[in-house]
Amino acid sequence: MKFAVVVFPGSNSDHDAFYAASEVIGEDAALVWHKDTDLQGADVVILPGGFAHGDYLRTGAIARFSPIMSAVKAFADRGGPVLGICNGFQVLLEAGLLPGAMVRNDRIKFVSRLVPVRVEQTDTPFTAACASTQVLHMPVAHGEGNYYADPDTLAEIEAHRQVVFRYSNAAGEVSPASNPNGSLNSIAGxxxxxxxxVGLMPHPERATEAQLGSADGRVILASAVKSLASLAGR
Amino acid sequence: MKARVYVTLKPSVFDPQGRVVADALVTLGYQEVQDVRQGKFFEVELAATDAVTAKARVTEMADKLLANPVIESYRVEVLP
Structure with missing residues (x-):
């Protein structure tokens, strides 16, 4: 099984994602330059964190024009699993592959710390190995992670069980106090x-070994392996 | 021909930057400041002669790239 990690100019979590997929999970992984047009036969695509194209205009706004994004979109349209992490999530929103948008964190601050996140849905390729309502500790590092969608879109997202992760406390309770950035409905992914x-603001690839403060993020990538294996076995 | 595009967050979207700027202005002694909404301003140089077509084209540009219609609204002006 092969992971492709897209490298935009300004990506900074590309090597973390590559390391997590190849060294921690032990699968094949490739770094794919944003000007490339094919995904090298990958089974899973990761859009990593960072500041693609300097976040000029808006976060993720220019990255959607990178040549590789046509291949990513075609891959997604065929049902291929795509994970957008932090800036990668912002790129997916700007590219229209996910609904909604990101605005500045409500308290202006760039938030960089380990946060608990509750898994809301386990029927996605990136949460298939999670337990229902499992709490994962993963770092966030963003200035614009305040998820916004208009009321109709938000209602639709909730009705179709599209909220995969919510910010919570360590006990899995969701409240304004556990929301680091003002995201509507405490949406983290x-x-x-x-x-x-799937897109999420927390960084699973930066939480894959105990030395990093948490190994909880490992299950996100392991989920992709599990879900592809079960597809292949079907 | 030149066009101007003003992009602002929709009224329903909280603007934390504008809020901080408003607080700073009040701290500076401008007690009358009640709110600030921060936005973006673009000047687009065009090789065009027809103002109506130019406005339609720039509006399209604003919709496709300069603004994110999910959170932002925009206004286009074409200068003579």
Whole structure:
């Protein structure tokens, strides 16, 4: 099984994602330059964190024009699993692969710390190995992670169980106090209607070994392996 | 021909930057400041002669790239 990690100019979590997929999970992984047009036969695509194209105009706004994004979109349309982490999530929103948008954190601050996140849905390729309502500790590091969608879109996302992760406390309780950035409904991650495209602000790839403060993020990538294996076995 | 595009957050979207700027202005002694909404301003140089077509084209540009219609609204002006 092969992971492709897209490298935009300004990506900074690309090597963390590559390391997590190849060294920690032990699968094949490739770094794919944003000007490339094919995904090298990958089974899973990761859009990593960072500041693609300097976040010029808006976060993720320019990255959606990178040549590789046509291949990513085609891959997603075929049902291929795509994970957008932090800036990668912002790129998926700007590219229209996920609904909604990001605005500045409500308290202006760039938030960089380990946060608990509750898994809301386990029927996505990136949460298939999680327990229902499992709490994962993963770092966030962003200035614009305040998820916004208009009321109709938000209602639709909730109705179709597209909220995959919510900010919570360590006990899994969701409240304004456990929301680091003002995201509507404490949303930390969502999926598309088909459930194969997932975006989240926390960084699972930076929480894959105990030395990093948490190994909870490992299950996100392990989920992709599990879900592809079960597809292949079907 | 030149066009101007003003992009602002929709009224329903909280603007924390504008809020901080408003607080700073009040701290500076401008007690009359009640709120600030921060936005973006673009000047687009065009090789065009027809103002109506130019406005339609720039509006399209604003919709596709300069603004994110999920959170932002925009206004386009074409200068003579």
């Amino acid at each position: 969502i999926c598309n209607r088909q459930r194969n495209v």
